[in-house]
Amino acid sequence: MRRAGGLVGGVLMVMVSGCGTGSYSGSDEQCDTSTPYAEGDFSFTYNLDSSLPGEWVEEFTTIMGNLNEWAPVPACVHDVPEMSSPMNIYAWNGAVENPFPEKPDMQGASISGDGSETWMVLEIPEYDLTYDSLHRYSVIVHEYWHVYQLGLTRDNDAPTWLWEGGAKVAEEFYSQQEYGQSEFDNGLFPIMASGLSQPAAFEEYVDGDLDINYNTSTFMVLALAKELQEAQGLSEARAFEMILKDFQAAKLTEPDWKIAFAATFSVSPEEFYATLDQYPTVASDEDWFEGDVLDVPSLMPSKDLTFTDVLSASAA
Ligand SMILES: [Zn+2]
Known part of the structure; x- marks a missing residue:
């Protein structure tokens, strides 16, 4: 997730985790980080563009299944404003223009929001696909981990080095386990x-x-x-x-x-x-x-x- 809040194409794009100040004052009894999403599993809607190779789509599905099993999004995700299940994931091959007209300002990889909805952006660089870079898969783990963190913390991303370093460590451990490198x-x-x-x-x-x-x-x-x-x-x-x-x-x-x-x-x-x-x-x-x-x-x-x-x- 890049902390790239600001005006993009005239639309205010806010990195959701960047908003957290830890000022939430609700009851902690409602939130148990050891249990998965309470109202049924937290789920995602996959919007995967046809520009992506079939092999990538297959591995994406495997990764999401593994993560949902190993680290289900905690129930506290309920309390994060503008987070709801299912969360949309938009993914496409960077070789083509963003193919999702409903979200015209997406680029790169992030958890983004517009004040009423939160979604995941996965623009997979063509270079990563052409050269079989592991990053084409590890970026999925990275962004999923931010959703997990949001659920775990009710959106309190301080300090940034532990938030981003944590997501990076998560993706590298995943790669080490699943791809041997x-x-x-x-x-x-x-x-x-x-x-x-x-x-x-x-x-x-x-x-x-x-x-x-x-x-x-x-x-x-x-x-x-x-x-x-x-x-x-x-x-x-x-x-x-x-x-x-x-x-x-x-x-x-x-x-x-x-x-x-x-x-x-x-x-x-x-x-x-x-x-x-x-x-x-x-x-x-x-x-x-x-x-x-x-x-x-x-x-x-x-x-x-x-x-x-x-x-x-x-x-x-
Ligand atoms: Zn990140």
Whole structure:
């Protein structure tokens, strides 16, 4: 999800998760993050354009089925304004113009809304389809994870690095489990180092010049997982589960994310940021990327750690 709110083609497009301030004041008894959507399963309506290859459509269906089984959207999604079931998903091959006249301003991949409805946008780049990039599938997991997060938090996306880094980690764990490979294999290259001198900046904005691919946010998530394993003796799976689920759910009762962070992880955000300077920064050795990057192979998750291991760690 790109935080690209603003006027697009004369229509106000709002990234739904960008609206969250944690100011919800309803009763918590109505919301149990451990149970799926209460009024029947949360469902999606698939609007899949014929420009997409049949192979993609088939895999899309498989992925959505897996995610619905492994991480059903929590019941708290009821409380997110303008979220309702079924949620429309619009997907097409980027080689063609947006084929959905009812939603004329869609582009890229996001969870978007217009103030009365929320939907998922999946414009699959032609490049990804032509070259069989795993991103053509992992982007589905990424955007689904944002819907899951919205349900888990009632729309409280702070801080951005844990929101986007969490979605990125989810998609890479899914790829590792289902396709036997992921961006962890190449050390998440490139992890841009330019923003690290002021990690708190990532609380507010992680994309743009500082973290164009969300890999710096993801690096911070991996560093936090390592910290939890080393300082608290958590298993690798449980550390990631705590980051992906427990922390997000904690914001339901404690909307101030810094307090929720300290309560969940037993370390304050500032204390955690101070640990990041142990990781080495080097000049990129790839021709196609110029600049300083983080070289942190020791932070990459175990190759045999699966998404389902992570999602069920506390139940194991
Ligand atoms: Zn995102």
